[in-house]
Amino acid sequence: MQMVSFIHATVFVAITFACGSRDVSNNTTMNDPDKQDVEVVTPPVVAASETKSEALPTEQVALPVVSQEKQAPKRQLPPSSDAMPPAPKATDSEAPPSADASAPAANLHDGWDQLLRQHVSASGKVNYKALKKEEAALNAYLETLSTNLIQADWSRKEKMAYWINAYNAFTVKLILNHYPVSSIMKLHNGNPWDVKWIKLGDKTYSLNQIEHDILRPQFKDARIHFAVNCAAKSCPPLLNRAWTADNLERYFDQQTKAFINNAAYNKISAEEVQLSKIFEWYAADFGELIPYLNKYSTVKIGPTATVKHIEYDWALNE
Numbered sequence: 001m002q003m004v005s006f007i008h009a010t011v012f013v014a015i016t017f018a019c020g021s022r023d024v025s026n027n028t029t030m031n032d033p034d035k036q037d038v039e040v041v042t043p044p045v046v047a048a049s050e051t052k053s054e055a056l057p058t059e060q061v062a063l064p065v066v067s068q069e070k071q072a073p074k075r076q077l078p079p080s081s082d083a084m085p086p087a088p089k090a091t092d093s094e095a096p097p098s099a100d101a102s103a104p105a106a107n108l109h110d111g112w113d114q115l116l117r118q119h120v121s122a123s124g125k126v127n128y129k130a131l132k133k134e135e136a137a138l139n140a141y142l143e144t145l146s147t148n149l150i151q152a153d154w155s156r157k158e159k160m161a162y163w164i165n166a167y168n169a170f171t172v173k174l175i176l177n178h179y180p181v182s183s184i185m186k187l188h189n190g191n192p193w194d195v196k197w198i199k200l201g202d203k204t205y206s207l208n209q210i211e212h213d214i215l216r217p218q219f220k221d222a223r224i225h226f227a228v229n230c231a232a233k234s235c236p237p238l239l240n241r242a243w244t245a246d247n248l249e250r251y252f253d254q255q256t257k258a259f260i261n262n263a264a265y266n267k268i269s270a271e272e273v274q275l276s277k278i279f280e281w282y283a284a285d286f287g288e289l290i291p292y293l294n295k296y297s298t299v300k301i302g303p304t305a306t307v308k309h310i311e312y313d314w315a316l317n318e
Contacts (some may be wrong), residue, residue: 108148109165111141113242124229124237126172126318128179135176142169149201157245160219164243167210167228170198172238174207175231175316184231185314193230222285222292223252225278226259234265234276234313257296265310268299272306280309 115137119127131138145166150159171184178187188195198205215224229238236259239251259265259276267274273293279286286292290301 108144109141109161109242109244111137111144112165112169115141116238116240116242120238120240122240124240124317126175126231126238128172128175128316128318131172132176132179138169138173138176142173145169146200155245156219157248160215160221160224161243161245161248163210163215164224164227166198166200167207167215168238170210171207171229171231181316183314183316216282216285221252222282222287223256225282225285226255227252229317231317232312232314233317234310235317236265236278238317253296260293260296261298267310268293268297268301270300270302270305272308273301274308274310277309277312 115131115134119131119134121127145162150162154162174187174192175181175184181187184192193208193211194206196204196206196209198207198210211224211228215228226236227239227243229235236255239255241247241251243251261268265276273290275293279289283289289307290303290305294301
């Protein structure tokens with residue numbers, strides 16, 4: 001009888017222990033490790049309206065580094081302390097001043113003026129042989145032009161004088177570089193005007209660039225043709241003075257009138273004019289030709305006068 005009671009008590013304790021070890025409401029086994037790995041707890045369903053209204057914490061929405069780089073705007077780096085900003089583009093008639101600029105425009109051309117007075121006649125004939133002996137003085141003047149560039153505050157006349165003197169002085173230098181030579185057409189396969197060799201500041205020019213890219217289009221004065229000299233007999237004579245702002249207008253009119261009325265270059269009558277090729281090559285610069293000629297001609301040319309052109313003599317102007 002006692003044995004039966006012991007057995008009953010044992011069974012009751014076992015059943016009580018088994019029932020107390022399971023959380024029925026959560027259907028989760030607490031004391032079985034194997035079942036903890038296998039069984040999946042289904043999360044409670046959350047309504048869609050609750051999801052939209054609930055914002056995530058800030059630390060949970062940080063984007064990856066790659067996404068931040070793609071969305072970030074490009075930064076502008078601060079200028080380097082040793083880098084200069086790009087200089088504004090200047091026209092050739094207003095070249096930036098040289099760091100070594102020292103000679104004012106008023107006496108910039110004194111060295112050239114002295115050479116011209118000594119070695120060029122009143123009629124424009126050039127003594128290249130004598131100039132060759134003073135080539136160092138010419139080189140010094142050309143260096144002065146290179147290190148004293150046109151300044152922004154120079155007058156129009158000062159700028160024109162600079163470019164006219166530069167054209168003439170570098171043309172003389174070109175001849176001296178090859179002297180003795182019978183004609184400028186003997187140089188550079190007959191086209192020395194397109195060769196870039198004229199160093200002024202940090203730019204290099206050709207004679208054609210000075211005349212056709214700077215002097216003619218920027219200053220628009222046909223009298224320039226009687227100021228620049230191409231070292232040929234048929235070219236308007238080289239003035240035996242340097243051009244300056246003070247004498248520009250006076251010499252423009254003097255040289256233009258002298259050239260038009262000189263029978264060595266032009267033959268003028270009331271009914272017919274035989275003109276230098278310059279009036280044909282640069283016809284656009286002179287506009288209505290007969291009225292232009294009549295401003296300077298000592299012979300009145302009729303409005304119906306025939307116009308012919310004289311062949312150019314490219315022999316050296318010496």
